[in-house]
Amino acid sequence: MSRIGKKPVQVPAGVTAAVEGQTVTAKGPKGELVFVANDEVKVSFDNNAVSVVPANDSKDARAKWGMSRTMIENLFKGVKDGFERKLEINGVGYRAAMQGKNLQLSLGFSHDVVYEPPQGITIAVPKPTEIVVTGINKQQVGQVAAEIREYRGPEPYKGKGVKYAEERIVRKEGKKK
Known part of the structure; x- marks a missing residue:
């Protein structure tokens, strides 16, 4: 089980985020970035936070869970601070x-x-x-x-x-x- 993957990623102030299927888009003062998550994980947006859960209980899905969450967090940090x-x-x-x-x-x-x-x-x-x-x-x-x-x-x-x-x-x- 991924401990880091369980935490939802809060969208910081000044950054707008959108989730369409597996695509996460972040716009901020520094620019715009897009991340396409693997099909092994599900991405959802609610309460101004992006959360990632594994699509199934396979070892591959659990391996990509925490990495996908970290990639989304890096999107937000990048467009806000760089x-x-x-x-x-x-x-x-x-x-x-x-x-x-x-x-x-x-x-x-x-x-x-x-x-x-x-x-x-x-x-x-x-x-x-x-x-x-x-x-x-x-x-x-x-x-x-x-x-x-x-x-x-x-x-x-x-x-x-x-x-x-x-x-x-x-x-x-x-x-x-």
């Missing part, structure tokens, strides 16, 4: 800069890496060693942050590379004489 992911750059000569809407990264390669963000994602560089990825879709924000980190992930000896702001790099000891 999501952001911070990245840090460590290393001598490693830096980031904005080039119009594109992100230009100097990561020790013979060339600069230019990353073009997808539609709906905003990238900001408050400092040359800091990148902030923002958007209303949580999955898309995380994917863009992962793609930027992938260009030069943090290495364990000196900690150089692009890492998430909250990430802790487990350092290794170097060679000994």
